[in-house]
Amino acid sequence: MKVAIVGSGLVGQAWAIVYARGGCQVQMWDGSEQALQTGYEIVKRQIRELQACGLLDNPEDVTGRLQICSSLEDVLDGVDYVQESLPEKVEIKRQIFEQMDTLAPSGVILASSTSSIPASAFTDALAGQNRCLVAHPVNPPYLIPVVEICPAPWTDPDVVLRTRQLMDQIGQKPVTVNEEVEGFVLNRLQGALLREAFRLVERGVVSVEDLDATVKDGLGLRWAFMGPLETIDLNAPGGLKEYCNRYGGMFxxxxxxxxxxEPWSDSLVERLDQERRELLSADELEKRRIWRDQRLMALMRHKRSEAQ
Amino acid sequence: MKVAIVGSGLVGQAWAIVYARGGCQVQMWDGSEQALQTGYEIVKRQIRELQACGLLDNPEDVTGRLQICSSLEDVLDGVDYVQESLPEKVEIKRQIFEQMDTLAPSGVILASSTSSIPASAFTDALAGQNRCLVAHPVNPPYLIPVVEICPAPWTDPDVVLRTRQLMDQIGQKPVTVNEEVEGFVLNRLQGALLREAFRLVERGVVSVEDLDATVKDGLGLRWAFMGPLETIDLNAPGGLKEYCNRYGGMFxxxxxxxxxxEPWSDSLVERLDQERRELLSADELEKRRIWRDQRLMALMRHKRSEAQ
Structure with missing residues (x-):
C-alpha cells in the first residue's frame, strides 16, 4: 500500500508514523516547504523515540518508507489512499478535496482527519464524492489505536470497507460511524460523561480530585480493556438483558x-480550572503531558503483552 | 485497627479480604451460621488465589487476622469500625443499624456497603445517627480500589474524615460524595455514558462491537490512569479552561x-443483548468473567509497577 499524507502538522506527522510503522510506503506533502521539512524531521525523531520505548521495531525500515514530495501532484502519484490533515476550516477542506479529486485517479480513497466537519460539508460538489470520507484519529494515533470512519451519505460502502481493512492492516482499530453526527462516537461518549462530571462538581457533590479518582481507580479500569457494553454484559449472571432489568430503573x-x-458557565469553568491548578500548577502541565504519554505507552505495551 | 464485617455474602467476603490484607484485625459475622462458615472458607481460598496472582503478600498473616464470631454482640466487641453488607432492603438496613447502634460503644463508625440506599433512609431515628454513613465499594474491592464515602446530612464530618483515613491506610481510594444523590458518583458517570451509548446504537450510528472498541481502544485508555478532568486539562496547551473555551461549543x-x-425500551435492550450474544454466547459468559478478573488483576499489577 502507498499512502499520501496531505498536511504535515501534528496530525499529519502522527499519521505518517502510523502508516510507515504499519508497512505502507508514505509520501508527505505540505503547502509550506518549511512546514514539510520540519514535520519530516519530527517524524524521524519520533520514530527513534518510539523504538526506544519498545513501541516500534526496525526504525530504519520505517524511516526508509517515508518520502517527502514537493507538490500535491507528486504526493498523489501512485498512491492507493490519501490522508488529509489540514486545519479545521471547511473552506480549506473544500478546496483541497476539489484539487485532490481532480488530480488523483478514480479508485484512490480520499480521507480527511477532521474531528468536527462531516465529509458531506466539503465533498458534495465533487465528481468523486463517493470515494471521500472521514477517518478521524485520536491524538496521538501511534499510541491510541481507535480511528472513527465516517462516510458521507454518498460514500461508496466499499470505500468504507477498504478503509477499515487498511486500518486493520496497519494495526489501528477502525470503528464505523454510520451517520454524520456531531462529535462522531468518541467525543459524544466523552461529552455525556463530562457533562455529568461538570454537573456533579457544580452542585458540590464531589471535588475535581475525587471525581477523577472515581474514574481512574474505579470506572476506567474495566473500560481500558472492555467497552462499557461488555462491562455490563458481564456484570449480571444472565448478561446484558438481566443487567438492564435489574438496574435500568436506577439509571x-x-x-x-x-x-x-446550557453552555458550561464561565464561573463553573473558572472553578474547575482553579481546582485543577491547585492539583497541578500551570508550569507543570508540559511535564505532566510527558508523564501521560509515558504512562500511555506503558499501558499499550501492557495491553499488547496480555493475551486478548 | 479492628474491623467488624456484618454480613458474609459476596460483598462482605471481599471486604474481609481488603481489611485483612490492609493490616486490620477482622471479625466476621452473619445471621446465618451456614453462610458465615461458607463465607469464611471462600475468603481463605481467595486470599491464596490473590497471592498466586501477585496481588497479596503473606497469605498466612492475612488469614491469621481473620476471625469469625457467633453473635452480633461478639462481632462488635472492641472494634473501631463496622462494615455492614446485608441485602439491599431498607428495612433490613434499618433493623441492623438500630441493633448495631445499641450494641456498639459510641465512637465506633457504622458504615453500610449499600449502592442504592442513602444512609439517611435508615439512620434517621438513631441516637448515634452522626456516626453512620455509606462506604460503597466497587465489586470486587480487592481489585478495584475506589470506595464512595457518602454521609447522611447528620453524619459528623470527623466520621467522614476517619473513614477516608481508614481507606487510605488499607490501600483503597476513598472519594467523598457530599450529597445523597441517586447512584452516588460512579454510577451516575457510568449512567450518563451508557445512556449515550444506548442512544447511538438505537439510532444505528454505531454497532455494539464498535462502540466498545471506541472506549477500550480509545477513550478508556487515559481514563485508566487519569480522570476525565485531568484528561481534558492536559488536552489543550493552556489547560482545562482553554479546552473548555475551544470545545465547549461542540459539547x-x-x-x-x-x-x-425514558426507560430503556425492551426492543433496544433485546437488540443490544442479541448483538452481545453474537459476540459472546451465553454459555461463555462465565469463562469471560474469569478472563475479565485476570485482565483486571494484570492491569492493577501494571498500575502498581508504574511510578505514579
Whole structure:
C-alpha cells in the first residue's frame, strides 16, 4: 500500500508514523516547504523515540518508507489512499478535496482527519464524492489505536470497507460511524460523561480530585480493556438483558437529573480550572503531558503483552 | 485497627479480604451460621488465589487476622469500625443499624456497603445517627480500589474524615460524595455514558462491537490512569479552561441531542443483548468473567509497577 499524507502538522506527522510503522510506503506533502521539512524531521525523531520505548521495531525500515514530495501532484502519484490533515476550516477542506479529486485517479480513497466537519460539508460538489470520507484519529494515533470512519451519505460502502481493512492492516482499530453526527462516537461518549462530571462538581457533590479518582481507580479500569457494553454484559449472571432489568430503573431515575444543555458557565469553568491548578500548577502541565504519554505507552505495551 | 464485617455474602467476603490484607484485625459475622462458615472458607481460598496472582503478600498473616464470631454482640466487641453488607432492603438496613447502634460503644463508625440506599433512609431515628454513613465499594474491592464515602446530612464530618483515613491506610481510594444523590458518583458517570451509548446504537450510528472498541481502544485508555478532568486539562496547551473555551461549543451542541430520559425500551435492550450474544454466547459468559478478573488483576499489577 502507498499512502499520501496531505498536511504535515501534528496530525499529519502522527499519521505518517502510523502508516510507515504499519508497512505502507508514505509520501508527505505540505503547502509550506518549511512546514514539510520540519514535520519530516519530527517524524524521524519520533520514530527513534518510539523504538526506544519498545513501541516500534526496525526504525530504519520505517524511516526508509517515508518520502517527502514537493507538490500535491507528486504526493498523489501512485498512491492507493490519501490522508488529509489540514486545519479545521471547511473552506480549506473544500478546496483541497476539489484539487485532490481532480488530480488523483478514480479508485484512490480520499480521507480527511477532521474531528468536527462531516465529509458531506466539503465533498458534495465533487465528481468523486463517493470515494471521500472521514477517518478521524485520536491524538496521538501511534499510541491510541481507535480511528472513527465516517462516510458521507454518498460514500461508496466499499470505500468504507477498504478503509477499515487498511486500518486493520496497519494495526489501528477502525470503528464505523454510520451517520454524520456531531462529535462522531468518541467525543459524544466523552461529552455525556463530562457533562455529568461538570454537573456533579457544580452542585458540590464531589471535588475535581475525587471525581477523577472515581474514574481512574474505579470506572476506567474495566473500560481500558472492555467497552462499557461488555462491562455490563458481564456484570449480571444472565448478561446484558438481566443487567438492564435489574438496574435500568436506577439509571432512568438518574437520567431525569442529567438533562441540562446550557453552555458550561464561565464561573463553573473558572472553578474547575482553579481546582485543577491547585492539583497541578500551570508550569507543570508540559511535564505532566510527558508523564501521560509515558504512562500511555506503558499501558499499550501492557495491553499488547496480555493475551486478548 | 479492628474491623467488624456484618454480613458474609459476596460483598462482605471481599471486604474481609481488603481489611485483612490492609493490616486490620477482622471479625466476621452473619445471621446465618451456614453462610458465615461458607463465607469464611471462600475468603481463605481467595486470599491464596490473590497471592498466586501477585496481588497479596503473606497469605498466612492475612488469614491469621481473620476471625469469625457467633453473635452480633461478639462481632462488635472492641472494634473501631463496622462494615455492614446485608441485602439491599431498607428495612433490613434499618433493623441492623438500630441493633448495631445499641450494641456498639459510641465512637465506633457504622458504615453500610449499600449502592442504592442513602444512609439517611435508615439512620434517621438513631441516637448515634452522626456516626453512620455509606462506604460503597466497587465489586470486587480487592481489585478495584475506589470506595464512595457518602454521609447522611447528620453524619459528623470527623466520621467522614476517619473513614477516608481508614481507606487510605488499607490501600483503597476513598472519594467523598457530599450529597445523597441517586447512584452516588460512579454510577451516575457510568449512567450518563451508557445512556449515550444506548442512544447511538438505537439510532444505528454505531454497532455494539464498535462502540466498545471506541472506549477500550480509545477513550478508556487515559481514563485508566487519569480522570476525565485531568484528561481534558492536559488536552489543550493552556489547560482545562482553554479546552473548555475551544470545545465547549461542540459539547454543548451534542448535549442538545443527549436529553432523553425514558426507560430503556425492551426492543433496544433485546437488540443490544442479541448483538452481545453474537459476540459472546451465553454459555461463555462465565469463562469471560474469569478472563475479565485476570485482565483486571494484570492491569492493577501494571498500575502498581508504574511510578505514579
Amino acid at each position: 432512568q431515575r438518574m437520567s431525569l437529573e442529567q438533562t441540562s444543555t | 454543548q451542541r451534542m448535549s442538545l441531542e443527549q436529553t432523553s430520559t
